[in-house]
Amino acid sequence: MQALETLARDARALAQGEAVPVTGPEAEVARQLQICNACRYCEGFCAVFPAMTRRLEFPKADVHFLANLCHNCGACLHACQYAPPHDFAINIPKAMAQVRGQTYADYAWPPALGRLYQRNGLVLSVALALGLALFLLLAAALQGSLWADAPRGDFYRVFPHNLLVGIFLPVFAFVVFALGMGVRRFWRDIKPVTGGVDVAAPAAAEATHSVLRLKYLDGGHGEGCPNEDDAYTLSRRRFHHLSFYGFLLCFLATSVGTLYHYLFGWVAPYDLPSLPKLLGGAGGAMLVLGTAGLWRLNRRRDPAHGDRAQKPMDLGFIALLFLTALTGLLLWWGRGTPAMTMLLCAHLGAVMALFVTLPYGKFAHGVFRTAALLRFAAEKRLPNPVGLGSD
Template identity: 70%
Template sequence: MQQLENLTQEALELGAGVLPLNATESEAQRQLQICNACRYCEGFCAMFPAMTERLSFEKADIHYLANLCHNCGACLHACQYAEPHEFAINVPQSMAQVRGQTYQDYAWPAALGRLYKKNGLWVSLSLAASLAFFLLLAVALQGPLWRASEIGNFYDVFPHNLLVSLFAPIFLYAILALGMSVRHFLQDIRPATGGVAADSSSAIEATHAVLQLKYLDGGHGQGCNNEDDRFTLSRRRFHHLTFYGFMLCFAATALGTLYHYVWDLPAPYNFPSLPKLLGAIGGLALCLGTAGLWRLNVRRHPLHGDSAQKPMDLGFIALLFLIASSGLAVWLARDTPAMATLLCLHLGAVMALFLTMPYGKFAHGFFRSAALLRYAVEKRQSDKATTSKD
């Protein structure tokens, strides 16, 4: 133990950072130094092999490693220095705290990131409700709210051009804000990860890891820990349902846009049209995935993550579930008087998601993808250096 403490102290002295660390980053640095001396968990996820490439941990290194961590919890249960040991190592919790901080630090504009982190669930639901109420009011001013559409066409409620004028600026703002945040993050971590630009091989490797959720298998294929020591693949499966459900819904919308503008085939679409098929499958997958993630989130052991981020996590999950369930409800009730009301609820939830997208849990997918890209670059640089020495 004394040897481990000496190694840790030497590494801390060697790694006196150029940029000052806050309390959260300093605690992460302390734990990483101990883990780097131990290296028992290096097979669990990408964070540990990346950690072993370093003798010290500056601010950029800590931000990079925090976003490589998939919060699977396996290392906590394997750690011989976790509480009640005096070292009190808890890498999943420490990395989650830093990761949440990076969403706020790199948010654009930063003030919105701080607001959403502290009040994510309340902001998400109240924003969705407010936007839905505004849309309901607009519809009510045009005639009876509880009225049937003759052909089940939501363009009877909101004209196509009006929907485009409402959603295009919000969507473009979300893309701009996310792009600015991730760009700043990459600029900061690139010097700490080799400094070279990513090539196509690195991009393919990172994409493969993202689409497979490679590091949610606990490093051994049995899955993650959730509320106890048992391994489970539930998180990976529900993440897959959520991710691919969302992507299918997005594909349905994008394909509908092509149908409308390129092939002059405006909505509504019915089975067996491809937009309807993609939307229905995606909506069902998204409902199942978000319901499962909500259950896992509320039951998760408090030592596995940052409890301060639960409002942000649950707000994101709630919005995705509202979007999927209300979208399916609009389709099922398309020929009933309830269609207009349900459409307003659905559109309000979609607009709320776009507005909060750059500041909450949605951003973590982009930050983690960026970190995995730099990990692939760094690993290839390390392999080249090893080969040249041989």
Template identity: 65%
Template sequence: MQTLEALTRDALALGRGEFVPATPQTDEVARVMGICNACRYCEGFCAVFPAMTRRLDFTPTDAHYLANLCHNCGACLHACQYAPPHEFALNVPKAMAELRVQTYADHAWPPALGRLYQRSGLTVALALAGGLALFLVMVLAMTGSLWHAPMAGNFYAVFPHNLLVGMFAPVFGWAVLALAMGVRRFWRGVSPGSASGAAVAEATHDALRLKYLGGGHGEGCNEADDRFTLWRRRWHHATFYGFLLCFASTSVATLYHYLLGLQAPYAVTSLPVLLGTFGGIGLLVGPAGLLWLNLHRAPLHGDPAQRPMDRGFIALLLLTSGTGLALLAGRDTGAMAALLAVHLGVVMALFATLPYGKFAHGIYRCAALLKFAIEKRQPNRLGVGDD
């Protein structure tokens, strides 16, 4: 039976149009957390467990919050005395993973596109990237030649600057808007309270360090067996910072173009090219490592049904970095136009799927980390669970 506080919280969420209904996934997380709350063996493993101990029951909203706070390291599964084949069959990583994808679908914007999370798999990702790349290649073939005299890396001689802005700005803007609207609905639904500077700083610090990918005791995650490994954290770091470096490269190039009047192409030793090169390498190494781990991970870890979505996002990252580095290597050759068309098609596919694929997990996880940092600074009427 839910407490008066929990019922009031859900009533307020209902009034805002953000009520999250109970589902088999929320019920399973509530069941698992109820048993874990009585056991407390994993209390110090990650942020989920101190957040759990501040509750006597778990509403659907609480379940969604805790599911996105979970980093799926697997430590609690391997430590649990009630894990399968015990009759309780506790599998925290799987229960949390199955609910997380429901979070993304329920909070998707526009709501009608929420089902895309169930379809955003490897086939969809490759088909979209291939289709867009083929379209741009065909445009080149119809208007000119796929093989040309070297252009010294002048991309705008192939696709004019204003045309590229007109193509990519709406797609990127839509991705940012859709993600912002989705996380806004999630944020208002969990009723976190006011964020202090200290809470924001702690959440940012934990997100940038990927703190909870260190496993229950900082030795790493459990992947294929009981052994701990830090490779999942390292591959995530390479992917995350590779993505940020590529974004920084584009941002610096934009400042060069509009503020300093410096037109592309830029020298190989220029800041935009260096940032893009190192970012591309990170986006090649990191996703390759994550794909290897994904292919070898034990079935009990997480939700195997989501692996097509995971691999679809990883494939788009690999294609983005691979085609980008190939373009850099061949920008002074006669194949530059074709390489550029393929790269642009892949990047557009990546942007188009960002709000409705695996990328969303990082956005919701950051929101959950901020709520946890805020919650820790609030009075705990249960008297337990604080660091």
């Protein structure tokens, strides 16, 4: 309800030609960036500070752009002479994280689901995965296939192929549509304040390179992000890489399996050394390692590096990724045993819960951050605004 009221208020302000009012976290980011703009010690750390220097003021859309450009590495906090307990109380990672959390909910479609997941991410994620798994277990029990061997581990003897497609295709379509609606609104808001030009091929290539390498998790000096005890480490970047590319390999395995089924008539299950099995096994192992590492880092990270209120949402996404990968690997191991049906239900429940929550959790930040990096790469190629000196 609060999200709907906020959207209605903003729409009325725009219709009347008024400036959209800023929230408390947005005003705090603007205050801190005014001070940072006078100091500029961190100008070479990441994309946020060069983009900041192109601005003299920081209205709502600019704050949203810069907050999603921030990778929350924490390096600027550790380098800042005005960080708490200084009276200026500059903490860019925390201030940006609070605004990012707000944008996940503000740009979510429909907005009410974004608010719900923001407050109860971990509990909602695990409860949804368990609930869906129990529902599937009940369906299997009613068919009398809860504890029985299936020839060659045939999943479709438990749940017919067309039934699974009928369940997951609408969910996948909803995820794509909801994320598309959110990033469309985000792009529409930040494009005018980042030069208004379209993203040319060189800018797109630079942004893609930054995304795939997670360039701005290097701490601005190649040594990584500071964690507890001010120690710099590349662990966060490496665990993100394992999780990101593990997820892509798992998705690619499913896509290849779909092509096998519809294009060549090769019906699952597939055995080694088939491409779906190789991609899925490698991706699942990477995802388990990556998410376990991210969970550990998240639990141990200095509270000053982010927004404590977002921990449930962060941990909920990590938990669902971990459960999806782990149950997938266990299903691979137990495919030919009587436990296959229960493992299949657990895996399908985790996968469905993951996809249903994708538009409302930390997965959305990857989409918004990619959009922000594209706009940054386009904006940096423009001449400096009038009054800010020559390039």
